[in-house]
Amino acid sequence: MNNLQSLRGMVDLLPAQTMSWQFIESFARKHFRKASLEEIRTPILESTELFARGIGEGTDVVGKEMYTFLDRGDRSCTLRPEGTASVVRSILQSGLINQGPQRLWYNGPMFRYERPQAGRQRQFHQLGIELFGFDSVQSDVEVIAIGWDFLKGLGLKDLTLELNSLGTNEDRKNFRTRFVSWLEDRIAFLDKDSQDRLTTNPLRILDTKNEETKKLLLDAPCLQNSLCTKSRERFEDIQATLKFLEIPFKINNELVRGLDYYSHTAFEITSDNLGSQATVCGGGRYDGLVSELGGPETPAIGWAIGMERLILLIEKELNLVNSTPDIYLINKGNQAGEYALFLSRALRQSDISVEIDHTDSAFSKQFKRAYRSGANWAIVLGDNEIVEQRFTLKSIKEKSDSNSKSPLFLFSQIEKLITYLNERT
């Protein structure tokens, strides 16, 4: 291997993959348009402070996963690790926040300094939506439904919607106090990771993978019991509304989103067809974020889909084929090459896609490539055609003998050819 390689965790999207990406992106645009969401595009680079304040100093993302550096003016800059903080900053800066509720979507690269594995890269892409200015139960459910319908609409199966409520900041504070003191009494029975988290991020202990700790936690105080009546009723309303819409879900009380700004509704859509990183869509409500970043108190809710994970599912569950040209233009000889160029422009102007063979190699080779190109038709231009002022059209797809007697056309009759092709394809 030479040393000109992409950086670790930064991957190229080769022609074999871009078909799937385009498929998802165009489906997303249609889907979001129907949901009356507008696209927003924000810079990839932001001030470090935005993420530190928005995501939370104590989180792993801010603590050890950010691509942060000083620019030439000694400002601390960070490649965005997620989209929400930037979107909030943008609507505050532009004043959109004062123009009524906002319904937005975005799509773009995000960066986190982690060890790559299946379904995780250092540069990855998130497709997300954010609604600002709504606090109703219905707005939560609409956001979930938009995500659910999007993934279902793509044709994916084996999806599970997992749901939890984190309550208000107040609820979580109360729970944290009870939970930590309960754990401190049993600290000796905790695994090492959980002991560490007791001081850094105790709520995440609920997510432990350690079997012993899991058993221990069965008797632990749970967040649900610390929710105030209002929070609890709200969560029940969410569930009832999802049932009304016939969107299946599973309550997962261990679901604790890793970013500080979440409150009330938290959800993930997972798939069995991913590796250990099973979450394809994650989101929730974050009523405190806008004010945290200096704006007016504004309720907000959204989600993000990991594009690479979605691609994994699409490639596994769907069968997309790369596009092929309509016509492969075989030509040999300098003059034929010039005519081929001329002809290709006329055809392309009529929305017919054409691939020209520029190799000037033996006709037999060019035919082989024509076949492999996947084109339905081949046009042959050589000395004979030049002399006789015509070209030969052959069907590649229908390989019958009659095609060798395909009609001939004068150069001046390109329109006839176009009509003919349109009728045949």
Place this chain on the structure above:
RNA sequence: GCGGGCGUCGCCAAGUGGUUAAGGCAGCGGCUUGUGGCGCCGCUAUUCGGGGGUUCGAAUCCCCUCGCUCGCCCCA
């Protein structure tokens, strides 16, 4: 940051101490100055991720290093 697996041609690979490193795909040329997935013939790695060591002899054994990959952590 911590574990496991793996690096032989553009791609997929066989080869586990002994003379010139299989094979397949793709590519190029020919059989066939101009007609189709096939067939046949020929060409394409002085070298096995990189560096050092052991040995008469290393792709094969040892050490170091780089990279990829899967998992932990965490998240999309």
